[in-house]
Amino acid sequence: MQRIKFFAILLVVFSMVMFVSLQTPSAGSKEEAIAKAITDYLIEARGVMARNQSLINDASKGDKGYTPEFFEAQVVESLKAKGIDLKGANAGDPVGKALIDVNAAAKEVVADAQPVINEKGKGFKAFTPAIFGARTGDKFYKMTGIRLKQTSIKFRGDYNRPDEFEEAYLKKFEAAEWQKGKSIVEEAKLGGRNVVRSMTPLYIAKACLPCHGDPKGEIDISGRVKEGYKEGELRGAISTVVPIR
Numbered sequence: 001m002q003r004i005k006f007f008a009i010l011l012v013v014f015s016m017v018m019f020v021s022l023q024t025p026s027a028g029s030k031e032e033a034i035a036k037a038i039t040d041y042l043i044e045a046r047g048v049m050a051r052n053q054s055l056i057n058d059a060s061k062g063d064k065g066y067t068p069e070f071f072e073a074q075v076v077e078s079l080k081a082k083g084i085d086l087k088g089a090n091a092g093d094p095v096g097k098a099l100i101d102v103n104a105a106a107k108e109v110v111a112d113a114q115p116v117i118n119e120k121g122k123g124f125k126a127f128t129p130a131i132f133g134a135r136t137g138d139k140f141y142k143m144t145g146i147r148l149k150q151t152s153i154k155f156r157g158d159y160n161r162p163d164e165f166e167e168a169y170l171k172k173f174e175a176a177e178w179q180k181g182k183s184i185v186e187e188a189k190l191g192g193r194n195v196v197r198s199m200t201p202l203y204i205a206k207a208c209l210p211c212h213g214d215p216k217g218e219i220d221i222s223g224r225v226k227e228g229y230k231e232g233e234l235r236g237a238i239s240t241v242v243p244i245r
């Protein structure tokens with residue numbers, strides 16, 4: 001009898017432990033969701049920037065109407081197609097808050113660039129997806145302590161240089177065995193802190209080709225050498241570092 005009682009208690013305790021461990025999200029899962037949301041945001045926002053390069057670089061126009069609100073409306077639409085509701089983001093939830101913050105940072109970047117964008121008589125404005133991405137990442141980092149950056153093995157800008165972790169994954173993404181579009185997320189230690197790191201492959205879209213496509217070796221509108229990428233090829237990655245709180 002004593003024995004049965006003992007085992008019954010053991011079973012109850014075991015079930016309770018299992019229940020609690022299944023209910024409690026594992027450390028880092030909130031950070032993982034934040035990493036995914038801000039990566040999706042940056043990919044779509046960079047796409048909007050790429051699709052508007054000919055407007056931004058139109059020398060014949062003064063006021064281009066490429067305002068923070070115009071930009072945001074296009075990002076909202078792009079994210080909707082990915083199943084993300086930017087307008088419905090809830091500031092009370094950490095993922096919603098991160099989306100709201102990254103959008104605020106991006107809109108500030110577009111607002112700051114207005115004098116350059118609206119300059120008449122000037123062709124190339126150097127307000128590329130990469131410049132936009134780097135500025136947005138910097139602002140967002142200052143707001144939140146979360147790192148968000150674009151990187152590539154074939155980096156044109158030194159600020160996009162991959163660190164060791166990023167380079168290792170960029171090489172994996174390039175390998176023929178890597179499943180297209182598959183991202184990674186890992187817990188890691190960086191500067192003595194526990195963080196979640198993510199890497200998401202970034203592919204060449206049609207709007208990227210005028211600068212990164214063919215003919216390889218020719219100079220693009222930015223004065224840089226075209227890499228000769230084809231649509232759908234891996235260009236780099238979006239990298240995030242989210243501190244675990």
Ligand code: HEC
Pocket residue numbers: 046047050053128129130131150151152154155156157158160202203204205207208209210211212220221222224235236237
């Ligand atoms: C108007 C030309 C232009 C377009 C369009 C363009 N890029 Fe770039 N891209 C650049 C320039 C210029 C740089 C280097 C930034 C700098 O000056 O530091 C760059 C840099 C990058 C980088 C960072 C790595 C590096 O080389 O420093 C990535 C990743 C990238 N581009 C991907 C894309 C993708 C993906 C698209 C399409 C969605 C795109 N670009 C569209 C001109 C362009």
